Amino acid sequence: MSEVLRYPRTALLGDYARAGAGLAITALPLTLLEVNRWIALPLAAAALLFALFALRTAQRQASRLELDGRGATMHGPLGARLAWTDLRGIDLRYYSTKRDRSDGWMQLTLRGDGRRLRADSTLDGFDRLVEAAAAAAVRNGVALAPVTVDNLLAMGIDVDSIAVVPSGLGPIELDREGDGV
Amino acid sequence: MLGYLIRRVLIMIPTLLAISVITFVIIQLPPGDYLTTLVVEMQSRGESVDQGRLALLRETYGFDRPMHEQYLIWLAGMLRGDFGYSFEYNLPVADVVGDRLWLTAVVSFATIIFVYAVSFPIGIYSATHQYSAGDYALTLLGFLGLATPSFLLALVLLYLANVWFGTSIGGLMDPKYVDAPWSLGKILSVIEHLWVPVVVIGTAGTAAMIRRLRANLLDELDKPYVVTARAKGLPPGRALWKYPLRMALNPFISDIGNLLPQVVSGAAIVSVVMSLPTTGPMLLDSLRSQDMYLAGSFLMFLAVLTVIGVFISDLALAALDPRIRLSGGATR
Numbered sequence: 234m235s236e237v238l239r240y241p242r243t244a245l246l247g248d249y250a251r252a253g254a255g256l257a258i259t260a261l262p263l264t265l266l267e268v269n270r271w272i273a274l275p276l277a278a279a280a281l282l283f284a285l286f287a288l289r290t291a292q293r294q295a296s297r298l299e300l301d302g303r304g305a306t307m308h309g310p311l312g313a314r315l316a317w318t319d320l321r322g323i324d325l326r327y328y329s330t331k332r333d334r335s336d337g338w339m340q341l342t343l344r345g346d347g348r349r350l351r352a353d354s355t356l357d358g359f360d361r362l363v364e365a366a367a368a369a370a371v372r373n374g375v376a377l378a379p380v381t382v383d384n385l386l387a388m389g390i391d392v393d394s395i396a397v398v399p400s401g402l403g404p405i406e407l408d409r410e411g412d413g414v
Numbered sequence: 415m416l417g418y419l420i421r422r423v424l425i426m427i428p429t430l431l432a433i434s435v436i437t438f439v440i441i442q443l444p445p446g447d448y449l450t451t452l453v454v455e456m457q458s459r460g461e462s463v464d465q466g467r468l469a470l471l472r473e474t475y476g477f478d479r480p481m482h483e484q485y486l487i488w489l490a491g492m493l494r495g496d497f498g499y500s501f502e503y504n505l506p507v508a509d510v511v512g513d514r515l516w517l518t519a520v521v522s523f524a525t526i527i528f529v530y531a532v533s534f535p536i537g538i539y540s541a542t543h544q545y546s547a548g549d550y551a552l553t554l555l556g557f558l559g560l561a562t563p564s565f566l567l568a569l570v571l572l573y574l575a576n577v578w579f580g581t582s583i584g585g586l587m588d589p590k591y592v593d594a595p596w597s598l599g600k601i602l603s604v605i606e607h608l609w610v611p612v613v614v615i616g617t618a619g620t621a622a623m624i625r626r627l628r629a630n631l632l633d634e635l636d637k638p639y640v641v642t643a644r645a646k647g648l649p650p651g652r653a654l655w656k657y658p659l660r661m662a663l664n665p666f667i668s669d670i671g672n673l674l675p676q677v678v679s680g681a682a683i684v685s686v687v688m689s690l691p692t693t694g695p696m697l698l699d700s701l702r703s704q705d706m707y708l709a710g711s712f713l714m715f716l717a718v719l720t721v722i723g724v725f726i727s728d729l730a731l732a733a734l735d736p737r738i739r740l741s742g743g744a745t746r
Contacts, residue, residue, distance in 0.1 A: 259427075268494065269495025285416065380735070
């Protein structure tokens with residue numbers, strides 16, 4: 234049985250508002266005033282960034298993620314399918330703009346078979362996607378970075394059975410003499 | 415990461431606008447304006463003041479307009495690269511600042527490199543050789559660096575540089591190059607003079623950095639994963655570089671935001687003592703004389719440095735340690 238996940242309208246509207254506000258603040262002075270080139274340069278770079286963000290939001294609006302027992306498929310522009318058996322990497326990161334790191338959001342990146350699938354925690358049903366991906370990662374014996382393990386734990390997903398290295402860092406790679414941890 | 419970048423930039427822009435408002439209001443807060451100060455100075459010298467000319471100047475410089483209008487004119491001017499007019503120098507701010515901004519940037523950048531280059535190896539050595547003779551000696555040196563007033567160190571080093579290397583006292587170049595155009599000789603002269611202010615300004619920061627890196631690294635080295643790594647035969651160097659050092663770097667990175675403005679503003683007193691042609695002494699003078707556009711431009715420069723520094727450190731921290739913090743600050 235499959236389930237279709239989408240980005241909710243409120244989250245998309247918030248992102249469109251951010252892109253619009255950013256473009257207004259950065260692009261308007263560039264078009265209305267004779268801005269000094271040393272000030273114009275960072276303003277133009279920021280305007281480009283906001284334009285990219287608007288495009289990404291539009292791509293998200295047009296996309297839907299189909300989740301089933303065999304894998305996850307992103308339909309829409311830049312769509313991709315990743316079978317759970319092909320999953321070779323999972324990365325769960327947390328971002329927050331607040332000093333105490335509250336009110337943030339998570340970003341999940343799944344890799345496998347030369348493909349990459351990315352989703353933010355604003356996606357409806359994000360937790361079910363993460364649970365399915367984590368279970369597949371355990372089945373496939375994927376080495377998880379401690380950042381991912383910590384963030385999974387924060388979501389109530391315990392992956393203690395997977396060998397991990399100390400918190401905050403990527404996994405130690407064994408060298409040829411096998412002197413890893 | 416794009417979403418994070420967007421949100422951070424969106425926070426940055428209103429922050430800069432808010433700082434510009436506060437800066438402008440603070441500059442305007444003392445009673446009177448530059449012309450009032452000028453009149454008092456002229457009267458104290460016994461010179462007569464032409465009220466008609468005063469009114470004309472007040473109108474020319476826009477002092478008769480409401481504060482918000484003056485602010486908007488100043489802000490729009492800054493976007494065009496026109497930072498206003500320095501009343502004290504009778505020149506546009508950009509012309510007054512001239513090379514000072516670049517020289518300040520050179521001194522600041524060299525100081526930051528010095529702080530990191532010196533504190534890194536010493537901090538690592540002190541942590542990995544805790545309570546050794548070397549650790550004690552470097553700790554003593556660090557405390558001396560923290561406790562020595564920078565202006566005193568400046569005077570001592572100026573004297574020694576003059577006696578040992580024949581370097582001229584004060585300034586960032588030999589007197590013959592002060593008003594000369596830029597040449598290889600002038601650049602070499604700047605390099606010859608640069609080490610003294612860099613050591614003076616950077617010493618306190620270096621000492622603090624050493625202490626912080628030593629403490630952070632000691633905390634990490636005591637953790638069980640390091641013991642496990644060693645027990646499993648990981649070479650000591652790798653067991654240090656691969657993880658504990660990287661973990662100990664977090665406070666270093668979060669310090670970038672404070673380092674830039676601290677170096678620039680903290681160097682003001684040293685710059686006065688050493689007669690450095692940097693922005694510090696000019697900022698002090700402009701604040702004293704209520705040269706509002708010059709002072710405002712300097713304060714905005716410091717604010718921009720702070721905001722950019724915090725932005726860089728936040729991006730680096732988000733890339734290095736994107737973990738959620740559970741309640742109570744624990745991560746697991």
